[in-house]
Amino acid sequence: MAYSYLVPYLLPLPVGYDCSIKLPPASIGRRLINGSGQVLWRINLFHNGECIHQMEQMLVFENQVLTNEAETLFFWNGSEHDWDDNSGFVEMHFDTADEDTHFSTNDCIQIYGLYSAPNQKTFRADGAYKFASPPIINQIASFGVFSEGYSALCIDRSKGYGESLCLVNPYEKAILAKIQTHDDRPIKRTRIAPLSAANIVLTDLLEPEEKRFVGRLQISASNRLIAFHVRHSITKPFTITDHEHFDPYRDDPTHVPAFQKFRMMVGRFLDQRFGINWHRR
Structure with missing residues (x-):
């Protein structure tokens, strides 16, 4: 099956941080039938429901090699923008220039963003499919609800550990999210406006006399959303130390038949020893 597009890919834009995105041209070339064609790379930046910046680049490939002098590095100077307490997000599109089906797959290109700010730690963060994510599709088909979790929550007043959530809604309809801890601590339901991101500081999970909380957290929502877990200073929530999805x-089986497991082991061996992988694009 052939396609005229790759699934759009999203990356977060934390408040106060510059963002660098380096495109790997070889990953585009490998997805083109015969490795040749023209691809339009589009980037849209959203904050609080508005598209605040756009960029387009034409990429020309021959035999999987980028042949024109297109810019493959995108930079956003977020440290120079005075935003409120909510993050933004980047939405990337890759489409064939003539809208014909030149892609052999529509699997999106998964890229890390590099984030930096004056006098702050530099960190990397990955993103997510805007739609067509197989684990999410299987989850909703099996359970009828969108649900994601994070299993390593730690808030500590004495050591200055703080944590937040960044919930991204890249769609045209508002999303209502329910957040639960493993011990049912109260967290108000959150409405994420269309084409927006909401930052939720989790310091209030601590009781007034409590100094440390370690636990697990789960999110369910009226529609699929993109959720990130952010570690930071407890007094300065925009001094970030880690940013994770x-x-x-999942509904994947925890046990598989012995012969299926054997075939998986053979596949890993062939991939690692000889570079043979029939599923690799």
Whole structure:
């Protein structure tokens, strides 16, 4: 099957941080039938429901090699923008220039963003499919609800550990999210406006006399959303030390038949020893 597009890919834009995105041209070339064609790379930046910046680049490939002098590095100077307490997000599209089906797959290109700010730690963060994520599709088909979790929550007043959530809604309809801890601590339901991101500081999970909380957290929502877990200073929530994605609640089998497991082991061996992988794009 051939396609005229790759699934759009999203990356977060934390408040106060510059963002660098380096495109790997070889990953595009490998997805083109015969490795040749023209691809339009589009980037849209959203904050609080508005598209605040756009960029387009034409990429020309021959035999999987980028042949024109297109810019493959995108930079957003977020440290120079005075935003409120909510993050933004980047939405990337890759479409064939003539809208014909030149892609052999529509699997999106998974890229890390590099984030930096004056006098702050530099960190990397990955993103998510805007739609067509197989684990999410299987989850909703099996359970009828969107649900993701994070299993390593730690808030500590004495050591200055703080944590937040960044919930991204890249769609045209508002999303209502329910957040639960493993011990049912109260967290108000959150409405994420269309084409927006909401930051939720979790310091209030601590009781007035409590100094440390370690636990697990789960999100369910009226529609699929993109969830990130952010570690930071407890007094300065925009001084970030780590930025991670949530994990979907999956319906994958925990046990497989012995012969299937054997075939998986053979496949891993062939991939690692000889580079043979029939599923690799």
